[in-house]
Amino acid sequence: MLHPSSARWRRGLALDGLVLGLACLLVWPLLRSPGLPLARDLVFTPSQPFRLAWLGLGDTPARAVPLDALVSIADAVVGGAVLARIAILGILVLAGCAAHRLLRGAHPAARAVAGAFAVWNPFVVERLALGQWALLAAYAAGFVIVASASRLRDLGTSPREVATRTESAVARPGPAAYGPLLVGMALSAITPTGALVGAFLAVVVGWSRRTAAALLALAMAVQLPWLLPSLLGPAGLASDPGGVAAFAARAERPGGAVWSLLGLGGIWDAGSVPASRSGAFGHAGTVLVLVALVAGWVRLTRLVGPVTARRLAAVAGLGLIAAVASSLPGGATLVRAVVEGIPGAGLLRDSHKWLLPLALLAVLALGAAADRALRGVGRHAPALLVTAAVVAVGLPIVALPDATTVTWPTVRPVRYPTDFERVAAIVDGSSGTLVTLPWQAYRVYPWGSPLAVYDPASRWFDVDVVMSDRLRVGTTLLTGESDRAQEVGAVVEGGSPARAADLGRLGVRWVLVQADAPPGAAAIPVETPKGAVQRYAGAHLTLYEIPGPVTVPDGSAGPAVTALVVSVDVLVGLLVMLLGGASVLVATRRRSGRHGRRAAAMLPATQRGSGRCSRR
Template sequence: MRGAWTARLLPWAVGLVAGVLALGPALGRGFVLRYDMVFVPDLSVRGVLADADGFPRAIPSDAVVGALSSVLPGDLVQSLALLAVFVLGGAGAARLALRLLSSADGPTAGTAVASVAAGVAYVWNPFVAERLLLGQWAVLLGYAGLPWVVAATARLAERSPGRGLAGLVCALIPAAVGGFSSVLLSALAAGPVALWRRGPRALRWWARAGLFAAALVLVSLPWLVPSLTAGAVTDPRGVEAFAPRADTPFGVLGSLLALGGVWNAGAVPPGYGEPVTALLRLVLCVLALATWVWWMLRRDRPVFGTGLSVGAAVGFTIALAGATGAGRAVTSGLIELWPGFGPLRDAQLYVAPLGLVQALGLAFVVWWAAGAAQAPVWRVGTGVFAALLPVVVLPGLVWGAGGRLEPVEYPDEWVRAQNEVAADDVPGSVVVLPWSAYRGLDWSGETTVALDPATKLFDRRTVWNDDLSVGTPDGGTVVVEGEDPLAVQVAGVLDPDPETGMPRGEDLAAELGALGARYVVVSAPVDNGFWSEGQGFEVVSEGSEMTLFRVPEARVKADKPGITGLEVTGGLVTVGAIIWSVGRSGSSLVLQCPGPRAGRSTRKEIPT
C-alpha cells in the first residue's frame, strides 16, 4: 500500500514543489506581463474569437482562459495556468520513469528517487526557463503534456481502438489548450512511437497511425478551422530572426544540446551561460543522453524508446538546421511555397522531445546510483543529490527567475476603458496605439517588455501592429511582417510616426470608420496629444495611462461580428471529443495509468 501511494502522490508532489520554487512571486495576486504572456482582467471569449483574422495562434488558450475568467479572477487563472505547466510536466515525467523502473514488487527507494530526478529534470531546464521568460506559457503547457501523450500512444498497441483513441485524446488535452505549436510538438514526440511500437497483440502500424492522426485532428479543430480561411501570410524573414543563438560558451550546438539556444537574449535566465554552470549543465545532458543510448541497447529498454528517440533526433535536426545558412534557406523556401510551414521558423522549439529523453536518461542514472530498497544510505544520498542537480546547475530559474516574474495591477483607467467599450452595442473594432506590438510598460513598476495588453483587453476585434522587430547578433534589426491583412490597411491610414508610433494621417475618424473601427485607444502616456485634434473623434475617457476615443456611429461601417457555423462546429467537436475521451477511457488526465513498463514483459490490458 505504501508503494501504491508513493506511485500516486510522489510525482505530483515533485511537480508542485518545482512549480512553487520556480514561480515564487508569480503566484501572488496581480498579473505577470512579459513578452507573449498577457493576461487581462475579465478576458472576453467573444473578443478572442473575433481576433481570428490573422493566424489563430492564441484561440484555444485564450478561449480557455476567457471561460475560466468568467468564474475566477483573471490573475488566479494565470497562476493556475503557470503552475499547471510544472505540475503536469513534472508528474508526467516522474510517473513515466516510476513505471519503467519499478519491479513487479512495486517501487523501491531507488525508483522513487529516480522518478524525482525525471520530474525535476523535465521541468527545470533552459527550455522551460527561456520559454517561460518569453511568456509562451501555452507552448509550455503542450510541452508538459508530452510524457502523457507518449505513454498514451504506446498504449495504442495494447488497447481496443476506441479505448486507445479515448486515452490519447485525453492525454492531448494540454496540447489542445496550448494550440498549434503544442500539437506539433506532440506529433513530433509521439508520432514515431505510434509507428514503431511493437507487441504480440499490437494493431497494425497504419491503424495506430490513423488513430494518432485522428486524435491530433480532433484536438486541433478550434485553431485549424479558422486558419484555413484566415488569409494570413507568413514572412520568410522570420527564419533569420528566430534562428537559434548561442547562449552558452559552447556555441549553438552545445546550447541546443543543453536545451537552450533561444533566439531572444532577453529570455535567458539570470546567470545562465556562466562557464562553470554551463559546463556542468552540458556534462549532465551528455551523461543523460549517453545513459539513454545505453538503455536502448538493453533487452529491458522502454517499449516506446525507439520512437521517442527518433522524434528527439528529428527535432534536434530541425533545431540545428535553423542555425545554419543552408537550413534557413530551405525553411524560407518552404514558407514561400506554403505559409503553413511558418511554425518551422522558431527552430529551437523542436528540442522539446529531447528534454523528455534527457529526463528519462537522468532517471536511469539516478536509479543506478541510488540502488535498491536496501541500499546503503550513502547510495540513496548520492541519488538524491543527482536528482537535484538540474536545480543546482540552473539557479536562475529560482523564485520567479530572480524576480523577473513579478505580478502587477492594471491601472484604473484601463479597467474603466474596458467597461466603456463593453457597454457599447454599436459594432466595430478597436485600433490600438501606439502602433507598436511590443513595448515597455512603465506602469508595471520595473519597465517590462510585453505585448501591449490593450490588444486583449476588449470584448471585440482589436487591430494592432503585429509586425515584430528582432535584433540580430551583428547589431542590425530584422522586421518580420505581421499576418493580419486588416492591420496593413489600418497602418496605411494611420501613417504612424516610426519614433512615437502615433498617427500622422488626416481625417482619421472617417478613414478608420470606413475600415470598421469604432474605437481608438492610446494605451500609453503621450505628450503630443494634439494629434487627435480635428480628427473627428469623440473623447470617451482620458487619463495619464490610457485615453479612449470613439468614432461617431454615423462614420462606422462595420457589421456585427459573427462566428461561422464551421468554426462553431469545430469547437464543439473538440469539446465533445474531450468529454467522450474522459468517459470512454474511464479516467481523466490526472488518473491515467502512468504508461507501459519497459521490456517485453509489459502487462497487457484486456479490452472491455
C-alpha cells in the same frame, strides 16, 4: 506493515510533493502577490471577452487557436487571476509528476531526478521567461502522450492477456482505452505548434497495426480547431521570411548554437536566458544532457520499453534537426524558402520550440542514468546511497542555479489601473473598431513590469480591436500578417496627424492612447487623430471617439464557415470529454476491483469461502 500498494502510493505522493515545491519556487512571485501576470507574451486580464476571432475567424492567423477561446471560457468561470495560477503552476506540476510516473520501475531518488529536471531545465525556464506557457502545456502533455501511447500500443499483447482474450479483443482496444491519449493530445493542441508535435508524438510512439487507424483519426481531429479556420477563414497565411533569421536558435556561449541546443537552451531571445548559461554552468548543462542520453539509454529502454525509447529518440532527433536548421547557412535558406512558398509555414520560424521532444527524452534519460548510478552505489557502497541520492536530486538545480532570475520578473503579477475598467465601461459591446496607440505590438507600462509586454487591449475590451502586428526582434522589424492592421497602420503613421474621417472609413470608432514608457521615462508622444473627440482621460489611458458615420468592414468568415468551425470545435470537445470520462470510469472500476480482491485475500480462508457460498 504497509501493503506494497500503500508504500507505492506514499512514495508517489512524496515525489509529487517535491515536484510541487520546485514548481512553486520557479513561479513564487505569482503565488505570493495578488494581481495578474503581465510581461513578455504572458498576458492575463480579469475576464477576457469571448469573440469569434479566438476561434480563428478573424483577420489574423490562428496562432493562438483554440487557446484564447479556452481562456475566455475559463475566465468566465474562475476569473483571470485564478486561472493564471492554476494554469502556470498546474502545467509545471503535471510535467514533473507525469515524468517520474513514466519511470515507475526506477529507484525513488531516480524518479525524483526526472521529476525535478522536468520542472527545472533550460527549455522550461527559457520558455517560461518568455511567457509562453501554452507551449509548456504541450511539453507537459508530451509525457502523458508517451505514457498513454505506449500503454495503448502494448494493450492486449502480453502473453497472459493474449491467452485470456479473444482474437478480436486483442486486435481492437476499446474506445475508452484511447481516452488518456486523447486528453493528452488535446492539452497539447491548445496551440497549432503543440497540436502538431503532440499528434506526431502520439502516432509515432503508439503506432501498431491495431491502433494505426484510430491514431491517425485522433491526430487529425485535434488539428481541426486551428486547421479549418486557417484554410477557410479570412486571415492570410503569409509570414515575413525575415523571421527565420530573427527567431533562429542562438549560441548562449562559445561552442555555437548546436552546442547550446544540445543543452536544451539556445532560445532566440537573449533576455530569457539565465546568466549562468553563458559560462561554465551552461557547458556543464550540455554535458549533463549528453551524458544522460548515453549512460541512461540502456536503462531507459528497460524502464519505458525498447520500442518506446527508440521511437521517442527518433522524434527527438527530428526535432533537433528542425531546431538546428535555421542556424546553419544552408538550412536557413531552405527554411526561408519553405516559409515564403508554403502558406502557414511561419510556424517553423521559431526554431527553439522544436526541441520539445528532445527535452522529454533528456528528462527521462537523466532519470534512467540516475537509476543506473544509484543501483551501482547500492551494490558497491551502500553507505553512500543516501548521499548519492541527494546529490542526484540536486543536479538539475545546481546545473541551472539562477533560473528564477528570469522566471520571476515574467510571472510577477501587477495591478491594472482603474483606467482600463472605465474605458471598458464606454467601449464594451459597441460597434466599430478600437485602435490602440502608440502603433506597436509590445509596450512598457510605467505601472507594470519593466519588461515589454504584448498589448493587452484585445484581451481586455469587448470590442473589435486592431493594433500593430509588426514585431521588432533586435534591430529587425518584421512585417505583420494582418491586412487590416496594415491598412490602419498606413493611416495612423502616414499622416501628421491622421484624419478621423480616414479612420472612420476603415471602421475605426475608438482610438485608445496608452501611456507607454518605462518607469521614470517620458511617454512616447502620440498625435491625436484630427477631428477625434475625447471621451475619457485618465493617468494611463485616453480614449477618443471618431465622430460621424463609421463604415464597419465585413471581415467575417461568413455564416457557413462560422457554423462549420463552431460545430467542429464543439464535436472535438465532446469527443475529448466522452473518451476521457469513459477512461476514468473504466480505471475507477478496475481500481475498485483490485481493492476488493485485495481485501478478500486478507480475510481468513473460512470467511472467503463463506462469502462465496452466501452468493450462491
